């Protein structure tokens with residue numbers, strides 16, 4: 001008989017998007033003339049930068065000629081891309097990362113989800129609440145999360161992010177081994193300063209722990225004092241793995257390209273106390289289970305690392321940041337407390353009522369869809385997430401409706 005991995009049965013049912021879709025459908029049936037505006041989307045809306053299109057067109061032609069055709073590429077990614085990443089994303093910011101510490105992949109979702117495979121099931125894991133659901137669910141599937149009691153897994157340490165701590169996770173007073181952090185944050189839009197991030201790096205060094213740092217929204221950072229990479233913090237090379245993605249940076253959500261940095265100094269331990277390089281383990285894992293990102297896509301990603309490319313990416317993100325500013329200013333103008341919306345495409349709004357109640361209010365009174373905060377964890381209750389990923393006229397129309405109907 002083929003027994004299943006029963007850890008899958010421990011996953012919490014994901015009602016969120018099904019429930020959102022159901023409520024939208026019900027509303028639209030009753031109000032067929034109202035055009036619904038979706039501000040719940042976690043996906044980009046603008047097309048790819050021109051430099052990426054040109055590079056991919058050229059790469060397609062390469063594939064049609066005997067001399068430049070490419071079959072399987074290196075599992076770690078083509079050197080041309082890893083060298084550009086090392087130079088433009090790190091060296092230019094005063095951070096030293098070598099191309100052989102960079103692993104190109106088809107998404108930060110899979111990388112943040114897969115990286116936990118390198119660790120024992122006996123480790124203690126700390127995960128923020130609210131959070132991008134991938135970190136938690138992949139640990140549940142691996143059998144590391146324990147029993148589900150009252151919406152919380154017994155072996156997970158939840159790092160609660162609330163108004164009281166400015167939506168920044170606090171250093172645990174117990175020992176944990178693996179820590180997930182995401183800045184700028186999804187869903188709250190919160191950012192972390194160098195001093196605060198230094199506390200986590202110090203904690204990880206003292207406890208021989210590893211930080212998995214998700215910097216998928218790095219490109220939205222505009223304030224000079226916010227770190228773009230965890231490696232801007234002294235000592236981080238020994239304790240941090242960083243995830244980056246071209247998805248939100250350059251509109252690659254449908255093209256698929258990302259990368260993970262695993263510095264040579266990062267180690268885990270055997271039961272007998274030997275140090276093992278996580279970079280070597282990840283290389284072995286990737287070359288066994290992954291066959292690389294397509295040549296065409298890697299050429300497209302490479303194109304953002306030029307003066308033209310950087311300019312186009314910056315313009316793309318400035319568009320969303322202006323949307324975010326408009327949303328935040330309007331919501332604050334109506335008296336709502338908000339975080340994010342600066343250095344981030346997300347605005348996290350305290351609705352002063354149950355998440356779903358506020359969702360219904362926005363839908364029924366204004367015809368606007370948001371994401372209920374409770375979908376990201378217990379601490380998300382009472383909040384909603386509004387996303388700046390939309391067209392300017394839609395955002396402005398949505399704000400007009402909110403000003404008229406929520407006063």
Ligand SMILES: *Cc1c(COP(=O)(O)O)cnc(C)c1O
Pocket residue numbers: 042106107108109110132182186214216244245246247248253257258
């Ligand atoms: C969108 C997003 C990613 C990027 O995922 P891809 O698989 O690279 O598209 C990673 N982490 C967070 C928190 C995100 O919101």
